[in-house]
Amino acid sequence: MDCASDFVRRADVDTHSPPAQTVFIVVSGGLEHGGGIGRQMGYFLQARQDTEQRLRYRVIDSRGPWYLGASPPHIIGSIAYFGRAILILSRACFSSPCVAHVNIAGRGSTIRKLILLTIGRAFGLRYVLHVHDYNYAEYYRGQRKFLQKLITTMFRRAETVVVLGRRDLELVSQTLQLSKDRMVVLHNAVPDPGPSPDRRPIPGKPCQLLFLGYLSARKGVAELLKALASPAVKHLRWQATLAGDGPIDEYRALAKDLGILDSLSFPGWVDERRVSELCTGADVLVLPSYAEGLAMSVLEGLSHGLAVITTPVGAHLEVIEPEVSGILVPPGDIAALGDALVRVIEDESLRTRLSRGARARFLEKFDARRYVARLEQLHADLFAPQHDHPKPVEKGLIP
Structure with missing residues (x-):
């Protein structure tokens, strides 16, 4: 920083x-x-x-x-x-x-x-x-x-x-x-990065998914990878970036075993400038944590107008209005996480609606x-x- x-x-x-x-x-x-x-x-x-x-x-x-x-x-x-x-x-x-x-x-x-x-x-x-x-x-x-x-x-x-x-x-x-x-x-x-970029879908461009945080069991990284590898999600058009420190090689190996490594990027720890760049290029912020106080990455996602998928832990229920400024899924529920991913990847109008709701929620309070x-x-x-x-x-x- x-x-x-x-x-x-x-x-x-x-x-x-x-x-x-x-x-x-x-x-x-x-x-x-x-x-x-x-x-x-x-x-x-x-x-x-x-x-x-x-x-x-x-x-x-x-x-x-x-x-x-x-x-x-x-x-x-x-x-x-x-x-x-x-x-x-x-x-x-x-x-x-x-x-x-x-x-x-x-x-x-x-x-x-x-x-x-x-x-x-x-x-x-x-x-x-x-x-x-x-x-x-x-x-x-x-x-x-x-x-x-x-x-x-x-x-x-x-x-x-x-x-x-x-x-x-x-x-x-x-x-x-x-x-x-x-x-x-x-x-x-978090700081206001300015008006969100035009997120209208580009024909043929995969949906860009972003995880920000320390790669760990508490953050639900293994569950995210398994949801991405599920039959309903695996063959859709998407790319995912998992940015953060942690046992990256361990999760890279799991992604390889699940057959999705080619669709993933693991850049490691990123500074504030790079976080902003990743958010600007993303469509969806995913954080399937088992426990949080109030995750900074969720607020980063809101500020950039991303469609946010996270869990109702910590203060997240005070931040995310379900189906308005984000989607909440139960911690550890791979099937529910997979369903949410399918929805935001396939439904461009849903992504647009959640994007607007996220940005409005950020400006209102965060x-x-x-x-x-x-x-x-x-x-x-x-x-x-x-x-x-x-x-x-x-x-x-x-x-």
């Missing part, structure tokens, strides 16, 4: 007099290597450059060792990143008013944030927790009582807890016994400019006197 990297460099070497109030965006891997979380924060920071600069933002990479058996250079580098994050936040607490916007998922992300925020709290750091995990409640329930207590304390000390959808609002509030008055729902958002206004307002409210703080959910700041 080139522009995100440019932002980090500008933020770190800004020679202008910065506003006194600083928000530290804490994300493991930073903007370039932080996966969907890093991409979302990058989109936020890019979009706000065209707005009034009320606050100063700085990105902190909080990555740490994935596991104790990692290579020594990796462990040393990870500890350096993590130590730097602790040092920056600790020093900031003594220099100017600041808050931390801490992006969190389960597993190692939670452990690192526990250490970071425990130290930060000792210096008076105030923070927002932004939960991105596809099932944080399940992760929490799988931990020992002692760790559960630490996690609960960390969440209860947060000024605000941000979640991706209404389902997470219910699950996290119930599991951690948090008041909903201190939580907000903020759907992910443009990054709307995200900027809501998130920056949340941050600004944290610097206001305590008695002036609105209740975000009740006031509708972040619906």
Whole structure:
């Protein structure tokens, strides 16, 4: 994400007099290597450059060792990143008013944030927790009582807890016994790529299918390949691109065994520019995941006016209106996925209708400019006197 990297460099070497109030965006891997979380924060920071600069933002990479058996250079580098994050936040607490916007998922992300925020709290750091995990409640329930207590304390000390959808609002509030008055729902958002290109079918051109994401079992990649290889789909006119990291050779071998490899492309990891290019050239976005928070690729598909096929997991039901802005199929249901693929490949009028619905849905609610206004307002409210703080959910700041 080139522009995100440019932002980090500008933020770190800004020679202008910065506003006194600083928000530290804490994300493991930073903007370039932080996966969907890093991409979302990058989109936020890019979009706000065209707005009034009320606050100063700085990105902190909080990555740490994935596991104790990692290579020594990796462990040393990870500890350096993590130590730097602790040092920056600790020093900031003594220099100017600041808050931390801490992006969190389960597993190692939670452990690192526990250490970071425990130290930060000792210096008076105030923070927002932004939960991105596809099932944080399940992760929490799988931990020992002692760790559960630490996690609960960390969440209860947060000024605000941000979640991706209404389902997470219910699950996290119930599991951690948090008041909903201190939580907000903020759907992910992506930049507007501009009006969708003319997607009128070209005679003889195959329907272009696109998968964006880490190639894995959770994303339903094997099910997608099997649906494409089903008799009803296999002999239709289509080409598919599966873009993302993961065990590519494993899925390429499966595609070969299924007899569809010649119709597939596996470009590997792609940057933001390439994602936009792939979406521009595609007709259909397919993401048959078993679990998601709110997939960025679904929003990318909506923004480019693609016909979206996905599953009703996470916050997807809050994003996709069935048969209007996309098609929803049950997770793991290869037959239903195959039927949906047949429909969008064969029915050009359906693709056109879903394309228009997708674009309209994006403009209605998932443009990054709307995200900027809501998130920056949340941050600004944290610097206001305590008695002036609105209740975000009740006031509708972040619906």
